Amino acid sequence: MITALLYTAAGLLLFCLGLWSFLMHRPLLRKLIALNVMGSGVFLVFVALAYRGPEGAPDPVPHALVLTGIVVAVSATALALALGRRLEEAERD
Amino acid sequence: MIDTLALAITLPLLGALAAVARPRAARAIGLITALVTTAGVAALVIEVAQFGLRRTDLGGWGAPLGIALQADGLAAALLAMTNLVALAVSLYASDYFGDGPIRRHFWPLWLLLWAALNGLFLAADLFNIYVALELVGLAAVALAALTGTREALTASLRYLLASLLGAITYLLGVALLYAAHGTLDLGQLANAIAEGPVAWTALVLMTGGLSIKAALWPMHFWLPPAHGNAPAPVSAALSALVVKAAFYLVLRLWFGLYDTAATLAAAHFLGFLGAGAVLWGSWQALRAERLKRMAAYSTVAQMGYLFLFFPLLAAAEPGAAREDLLAALVLFALSHGFAKAALFLAAGHIQQCAGHDRIAELSGTAQRLPATTFVIALASVTLIGLPPSGAFTAKWLLLSGAIAAGQWWGVLVVLAGTLLAAAYSFRLLGRAFGFEPTPYRCITAVHTEVPALALALTATLGLGLAGDALWTLLQVGGPR
Amino acid sequence: MTGAALRAFVTIAIALAAGVLWWVFSLALLEGPGERLAPLAAEALPRSGVGNPVTAVLLNFRAYDTLLELAVLLAAVLGIWASGPPDRGFAPAEIVLAGLVDWLVPLLILAAGYLLWVGGQAPGGAFQAGAMLAAAGVVLRLAGTPRAGLPRGDWQRVLVVAGVAAFLAVGLALMAIGHGFLTYPPGHAKWLILTIETAATLAIGATLAAAYVGGSPPDGPPGEDRA
Numbered sequence: 163m164i165t166a167l168l169y170t171a172a173g174l175l176l177f178c179l180g181l182w183s184f185l186m187h188r189p190l191l192r193k194l195i196a197l198n199v200m201g202s203g204v205f206l207v208f209v210a211l212a213y214r215g216p217e218g219a220p221d222p223v224p225h226a227l228v229l230t231g232i233v234v235a236v237s238a239t240a241l242a243l244a245l246g247r248r249l250e251e252a253e254r255d
Numbered sequence: 256m257i258d259t260l261a262l263a264i265t266l267p268l269l270g271a272l273a274a275v276a277r278p279r280a281a282r283a284i285g286l287i288t289a290l291v292t293t294a295g296v297a298a299l300v301i302e303v304a305q306f307g308l309r310r311t312d313l314g315g316w317g318a319p320l321g322i323a324l325q326a327d328g329l330a331a332a333l334l335a336m337t338n339l340v341a342l343a344v345s346l347y348a349s350d351y352f353g354d355g356p357i358r359r360h361f362w363p364l365w366l367l368l369w370a371a372l373n374g375l376f377l378a379a380d381l382f383n384i385y386v387a388l389e390l391v392g393l394a395a396v397a398l399a400a401l402t403g404t405r406e407a408l409t410a411s412l413r414y415l416l417a418s419l420l421g422a423i424t425y426l427l428g429v430a431l432l433y434a435a436h437g438t439l440d441l442g443q444l445a446n447a448i449a450e451g452p453v454a455w456t457a458l459v460l461m462t463g464g465l466s467i468k469a470a471l472w473p474m475h476f477w478l479p480p481a482h483g484n485a486p487a488p489v490s491a492a493l494s495a496l497v498v499k500a501a502f503y504l505v506l507r508l509w510f511g512l513y514d515t516a517a518t519l520a521a522a523h524f525l526g527f528l529g530a531g532a533v534l535w536g537s538w539q540a541l542r543a544e545r546l547k548r549m550a551a552y553s554t555v556a557q558m559g560y561l562f563l564f565f566p567l568l569a570a571a572e573p574g575a576a577r578e579d580l581l582a583a584l585v586l587f588a589l590s591h592g593f594a595k596a597a598l599f600l601a602a603g604h605i606q607q608c609a610g611h612d613r614i615a616e617l618s619g620t621a622q623r624l625p626a627t628t629f630v631i632a633l634a635s636v637t638l639i640g641l642p643p644s645g646a647f648t649a650k651w652l653l654l655s656g657a658i659a660a661g662q663w664w665g666v667l668v669v670l671a672g673t674l675l676a677a678a679y680s681f682r683l684l685g686r687a688f689g690f691e692p693t694p695y696r697c698i699t700a701v702h703t704e705v706p707a708l709a710l711a712l713t714a715t716l717g718l719g720l721a722g723d724a725l726w727t728l729l730q731v732g733g734p735r
Numbered sequence: 736m737t738g739a740a741l742r743a744f745v746t747i748a749i750a751l752a753a754g755v756l757w758w759v760f761s762l763a764l765l766e767g768p769g770e771r772l773a774p775l776a777a778e779a780l781p782r783s784g785v786g787n788p789v790t791a792v793l794l795n796f797r798a799y800d801t802l803l804e805l806a807v808l809l810a811a812v813l814g815i816w817a818s819g820p821p822d823r824g825f826a827p828a829e830i831v832l833a834g835l836v837d838w839l840v841p842l843l844i845l846a847a848g849y850l851l852w853v854g855g856q857a858p859g860g861a862f863q864a865g866a867m868l869a870a871a872g873v874v875l876r877l878a879g880t881p882r883a884g885l886p887r888g889d890w891q892r893v894l895v896v897a898g899v900a901a902f903l904a905v906g907l908a909l910m911a912i913g914h915g916f917l918t919y920p921p922g923h924a925k926w927l928i929l930t931i932e933t934a935a936t937l938a939i940g941a942t943l944a945a946a947y948v949g950g951s952p953p954d955g956p957p958g959e960d961r962a
Binding site for chain 1: 750753760764770771789791797804810815939943947
């Protein structure tokens with residue numbers, strides 16, 4: 163249980179650090195990284211929820227949710243970067 | 256065995272795939288898919304009305320291991336509105352984009368958005384809602400950026416960042432509920448959730464995330480530029496449907512999942528934010544210089560009215576009075592969906608013909624585009640809340656509920672919002688009926704006006720008269 | 736409020752929120768069900784058609800989530816295509832890098848195939864394999880292949896929809912013969928899952944590589960697929 167609590171705490175800390183960074187910084191890249199840090203925090207919380215002691219096999223459902231979440235996060239980041247690059251070009255013209 | 260719940264999602268998805276694979280035929284594929292999807296969803300809505308709650312366990316595992324789709328009266332009502340509006344938007348878009356270069360990007364994304372919206376209304380699983388929300392979000396952002404102008408790109412990026420922040424916050428709330436109850440199924444969670452700090456924090460996280468996506472004031476900052484700079488059919492879908500889907504989820508959480516645990520103080524807080532939205536959104540709509548900006552700020556205000564219902568619903572005892580309030584809320588949401596879509600489609604028409612949408616220079620629109628002006632007038636009837644529109648009935652019930660509950664601030668907000676809505680609508684119509692000639696450079700084909708006109712007529716006449724059917728439909732297993 | 740005061744306020748508010756979150760999550764973990772869905776998943780695993788519990792959740796118990804997730808990936812790449820043509824890419828690789836790439840890309844593809852196959856029993860599966868394929872594409876583009884090894888327009892379009900298409904084909908076919916959407920009949924689950932996973936691997940690899948290229952694919956043969 164201590165292990166799960168520690169990893170949950172680490173995940174929540176990442177979420178809050180990401181949120182702070184998202185609100186405090188203006189550049190797109192910073193905000194995107196901040197969002198990804200927040201996402202990693204939530205995923206870490208899910209992984210901690212799956213932990214069932216050194217003997218028990220982990221709960222596969224949160225693991226699967228995290229895999230799904232990662233792909234979604236990658237997709238969103240890719241779209242944001244493409245739009246950001248397009249915006250930079252539009253501003254240069 | 257034909258599973259209409261699964262078809263509501265898979266039909267538009269199939270269309271999207273076909274449109275990606277055959278871009279040259281995207282328009283034909285899009286139109287066929289729109290018709291077939293609407294027919295499929297009509298079958299589903301009729302099933303719900305006739306046989307009651309529909310539920311299907313995808314994969315045959317059943318909750319909590321598997322994912323279920325579920326349609327009750329509330330879901331059916333919003334599905335019906337969404338698919339009718341989407342059909343009209345598709346018909347309009349096939350003329351608007353024609354054979355231009357954007358059409359090959361528009362159709363696949365639009366059909367993906369449609370599938371995701373249907374999926375959201377039918378979702379019965381908290382994590383599945385997250386995935387569907389992200390699909391709605393990414394497709395909507397990509398559509399909003401289609402024009403590729405600097406303004407549209409800036410607005411879309413801001414929309415994307417806000418949308419992602421909302422989704423990730425929502426997901427943390429889901430993690431908390433899974434930690435506490437070991438299931439993601441809405442029905443099982445509704446039985447398991449007990450009042451306490453865990454339930455509260457999860458509700459705050461999920462509501463917080465969703466209200467960014469529903470553009471609840473003061474988290475609406477992303478909406479006016481995104482909706483104002485998108486191509487007209489996209490603006491119509493974003494304003495009429497996408498924010499409505501996020502609001503639908505908030506409603507489900509508060510009065511389906513959390514029924515016993517939702518307390519008055521928190522509902523009042525949401526109500527105050529809604530009041531802020533009504534006043535601020537209406538005021539900004541009155542000051543807007545461009546027609547599409549005006550319509551976008553009007554969406555902020557109209558979303559505010561929906562949240563004004565929350566304190567009344569939380570205070571009402573279960574029973575007829577509460578069901579009336581809930582039905583009024585849904586009626587308001589549906590009316591706004593039809594009317595705002597009509598308004599944006601009309602705005603797109605004006606923009607195409609005049610080459611701009613600056614309200615101050617729209618004099619003479621009534622002579623040049625009589626049907627379009629008529630659509631704007633009809634939509635305004637609903638946005639102001641005049642009889643015989645459904646919005647009038649809804650506002651009337653909202654007002655009487657607020658008076659009965661002694662919430663005088665709510666009454667004042669509704670009255671002020673209505674006056675402001677009348678002011679911004681008449682400012683626009685006054686211009687449109689002006690006599691100074693303005694150069695308009697197109698001849699309108701009659702059939703291009705039909706979708707917007709049909710939507711406006713549905714909002715103003717259809718929903719005003721179909722109230723009874725809606726009341727009956729909402730009795731089907733809705734949130735109590 | 737001045738900027739500094741606002742920053743301090745936000746910082747303090749988030750710190751407080753962090754404390755509350757940790758307290759609440761500890762409550763949920765200590766008082767909540769220790770088991771959650773793990774026993775159910777373990778009990779259903781033999782009927783899922785695969786030996787790896789995570790793959791069972793992704794491709795069977797919660798296959799619908801995975802279907803929508805592939806649609807999310809598709810939406811992202813469509814949005815990227817809509818944003819315009821890609822950059823020119825990088826200069827062709829010098830001889831050392833080119834030699835390395837000649838080795839690396841086949842190895843990555845081989846590793847992807849292995850990950851896909853092993854995912855049925857052990858950690859691995861369509862996403863890991865797709866990511867490997869995409870990595871091969873990224874390496875190719877970095878070494879100067881502008882299209883990152885992807886086929887021309889038409890086939891590239893077919894590849895990126897393959898995952899969702901396989902899911903829908905299997906799901907709807909099962910529905911048509913009376914099993915329900917994505918309800919695999921007992922005994923056939925393994926091959927149906929492998930079919931979907933293979934298509935999904937190709938789609939994920941192609942989609943991620945196309946996203947890395949970052950613009951709409953070139954048109955197909957003359958006369959086909961022109962904007």
